Amino acid sequence: MSHHSVPVAPARGALRPLGLDEVTISGGFWGDRQQRNAQATLAHIEGKLESEGWLGNFDLAAAGRLPEGRRGREFADSEIYKYLEALAWELGRHDSPDLEQRFRAIVMRVAAAQQPDGYLHTAFGRPGQRARWSDLEWGHELYCFGHLFQAAVARERTRPGADDGLLAVSTRVADLVCDVFEDGGIESICGHAEVEMGLAELARVTGSPRYAAMARTFVERHGRGTLREIAYGREYFQDDVAIREAEVLRGHAVRANYLSAGAVDVAMDAGDADLLDALRRQWAQTVATRTYVTGGQGSHHEDEAFGDDFELPPDRAYSETCAGIGSVMFSWRLLLAGDIGGGGVEKYADLIERTLYNVVATSPSRDGRAFYYANTLHQRVARQPAHPEATSANAASSLRAPWFDVSCCPPNVARTLASLAAYVATADDDGVQLHQYAPASVRTVLADGREVAFDVETSYPDAGTVRVVVRSAGEWTLGLRVPSWAEGAQLRVGDELPVAVTPGRADVRRDFVAGDVVTLELPMAPRVTRPDPRIDAVRGCVAIERGPEVLALESLDLGPAGDDVDDVVVAGDPVERDGRVRVPLRRMKVDAGGWPYGGDAASIGGGVPEEAFEVPLISYHDWANRGPSTMRIWLPEA
């Protein structure tokens, strides 16, 4: 049992994840966001959990005053647990008596609501409430428990043996879950996957094979028509095809990713190579056919679901923040498992990087107190800001909103940012692999006792230079991911001549001495990206990317050229000047109105084009921080 501060600690696997106790992000793009998360977002979330009454639900439960006065949706408990998990990771980054006190105070309120048999949910089971387990399709009971378990795991891995009681609360819940749901009991599953991951990690923390077996059972019960049919179809909760027979992720995109992540956990613990292989194939197919250029997943607003292959409309992208986080969880677990089909594990880190920069970083506002729930790739009509005190009912009706009726995303962002250092690096028997680039310090001990210490110095992604400064002496291998987009990257060891490295992994094996420097130079010129021709919705368009960032055109930058991003076309290659990527545009010629379909191309958008003008692009994640605007990533070509 690992005591490293990691969210995922498989018993086996090719690579061991380094935890918050081994990796510290010390600044830069992600360091800034971690700081904002700590200084603004966590308090913002706790304020909302109090003012919305979702924390108060536990007090009412403890006082025997439910169901009267209960507030929030049936899954509101889970937001408290995700917040606790975020606090646990934040406390794993550095001590804070204030945060520690807040953490313990909430755990006490949660624990007080636990019933004698271990059941712990504020929306079910009391007189006047629906019976326990009576609505597995929509009730989210096990989903909430899964988040509780993850919070307890985060706490145990960052404060082993803490006497706050959260782990004991969780194991009592987990014992009850096993009593109720093991074969011979209620042989069903939760309509929203999550408990699988939670149980698998709780098993790893406690050493309980029963929890691991329960996780496996839940995973395997999916796809057997276990739940009732619903209007969205059984694929909505992945109960349509058995998990090892599925070919691609489908249905609700958060559910699909959470289930897949939990299934990797199960496969790793059970040594189930067939299951692992099925999940690798599903991941590859999902990336090839159902993922936005941002890494976002989910193209249906109606059921928050994946669409069919290549159904990726930018203007109706749902790309839920939580689905992006779920995708990071799934990819990270496959990375740790290692790869068999060739190509290495870097493809998983590539998608993680893409998703972190272009989905997870897009969600929070600059002040850390408002969030996108859905992350559209094309905003046609400027949305107004949400009222700062408002709770938003609709995930797409405003600019970033401070809170939602269904507020899964804000605490999910918070726990992800607080634990982000745990996704930076791994170790194997002979060294350390760097998967994400940020200013960081890495200190670890390999399995055979060799100490490895180095710092990463970089202003990535502003610039493409990544300097690894070794701080320990000894022979080991440094692995550096060369992103898939980084054609022309170069690696330099000390004063040696630079050598070209190709996308994948560049290994440097040396008998290092403290002060040695390894420098990776990643090419940061803007790139013109074209879509697979089967993605109908962006045919004839290009996206501009720079490093790991997808760029966007925001109407506020059109200046005197107007305010509509929808009537311009790209008229040339992007250039970088004065620190910004600029692209030449021309206005489209369009008719004044009338039936918008006709035989003559010249009459529809034809005519003599205007002169080109140059407009700066912004990082997509930075859009909608300057007030109402329209925006698009995919730009039509002239």
Added chain:
Amino acid sequence: MSHHSVPVAPARGALRPLGLDEVTISGGFWGDRQQRNAQATLAHIEGKLESEGWLGNFDLAAAGRLPEGRRGREFADSEIYKYLEALAWELGRHDSPDLEQRFRAIVMRVAAAQQPDGYLHTAFGRPGQRARWSDLEWGHELYCFGHLFQAAVARERTRPGADDGLLAVSTRVADLVCDVFEDGGIESICGHAEVEMGLAELARVTGSPRYAAMARTFVERHGRGTLREIAYGREYFQDDVAIREAEVLRGHAVRANYLSAGAVDVAMDAGDADLLDALRRQWAQTVATRTYVTGGQGSHHEDEAFGDDFELPPDRAYSETCAGIGSVMFSWRLLLAGDIGGGGVEKYADLIERTLYNVVATSPSRDGRAFYYANTLHQRVARQPAHPEATSANAASSLRAPWFDVSCCPPNVARTLASLAAYVATADDDGVQLHQYAPASVRTVLADGREVAFDVETSYPDAGTVRVVVRSAGEWTLGLRVPSWAEGAQLRVGDELPVAVTPGRADVRRDFVAGDVVTLELPMAPRVTRPDPRIDAVRGCVAIERGPEVLALESLDLGPAGDDVDDVVVAGDPVERDGRVRVPLRRMKVDAGGWPYGGDAASIGGGVPEEAFEVPLISYHDWANRGPSTMRIWLPEA
């Protein structure tokens, strides 16, 4: 008060609609569908209304046994009323003792459920049910009443003075509505527009100014924040902007069209030129920016709503059948009102024709016992047939389905087909205008007593020849619509030389003698249609049209070329041969998999194209009648 058999009888207006007593469709495309409607669909619907228990709800109400046992959604009553309306029109087409008996039997069951004060709804107001008017946002009480009124109007106009009691039931309900909702009472509206049209026509049938005033009040209360805010926003039920200040249709597409149609009724009766002009502008803007090439409207599945301007994804088209029918209702009312801005009223008939052929005709299956609720323009994955006994919960999960949980579309199609002859022709002081082409006989009397009689002989849209054979003697003007797509049309009067006519209206004023023939020749060669460049979702694609029909590529016609409509491109112009339109295609070159975005066009869909092969297209409305298939209207160009 007109006693002609028409669904819409404005007191004034440029054109008087000819009713079922004046126009008979005698065969052809629409005649076949009317026959199928009469022989299969009506009985199918009645069977479902019985087996689903929605008719039985009225019996339970009469027996005082509600709410226990009530079945169906809160708006289930409305389906009975739409079915009654369909029966009334069908009985207006020709006598049928059997239908007459069925009509009267249902009216008796409905009437028995009416409460002493006139209230008549099976889902509200009894102990154990929600209170009357307690949920105007979602309750659909007034919506149901509106359909009741339309049924009573249809009956009164096809069987004036019938002693079945439906009109008396309706006026008692309408009196109650006025008592409750007039200013000083509940100053609100229904979340689903419909009662406005119903009250306006009931006023025309009964001569009650009170009903007309109530209709006007309901129309004017929209857009004033009258209803509670909902998650979809107030635009969902058009309560966001006052109707005379709105610029375009928005929100739920059926609600928006029904409200607009009712508002035209109100504007006509009140002589409110400003309101009428606002509605004409909204119609024009909606057609220019928010309408599919099929005439379909609504691009959001989530809220069954219009999207933003030019947000018209073919693969996520909702294009609800009922929205198409609502659009026909709105357009027809504007046509009757006449036009002021130039261009004539033919644009309204153009959209009606497009919508009838490509939305309304698409919904029912060939056997008339299954229906599309949503009408996608691009089916990426073949759907399986719905179970013939099943009630479909999801409007897009199968091929046409026999019935739906929300089953508004089947009876809406039935009433539309049964009354279709009333949308064919109008009269003004000097003659008759033909707006739709079908084999038909037309017999009417102009305002000054001149008798006009003629037959229409045509196999349109198979062929483009429309022969009008005059059967009466006298001087009058025959107006023939030349569709907007019919560049190169020719008109011939008797043995005279043909003359070219341009889109709009071709008038022939003659002192006709019986036997005179006027022949319109419409060009029926397939046309290549390109979209406005702002419609991102179909950039780089063409649609093929022929006459009023939009054509489609169905996978079943790809033959040895494979079964996926999504990896072919158009490689040349369509040709017509052996009675079918054929188009040369080539297979797209696509990569085997991997990240679907890249810099090199050649690596994504590039390479040497295969040889072209020729594939027949079908009429879009005819797709999915040969089993599971994929389909697309918009075809990428090579």
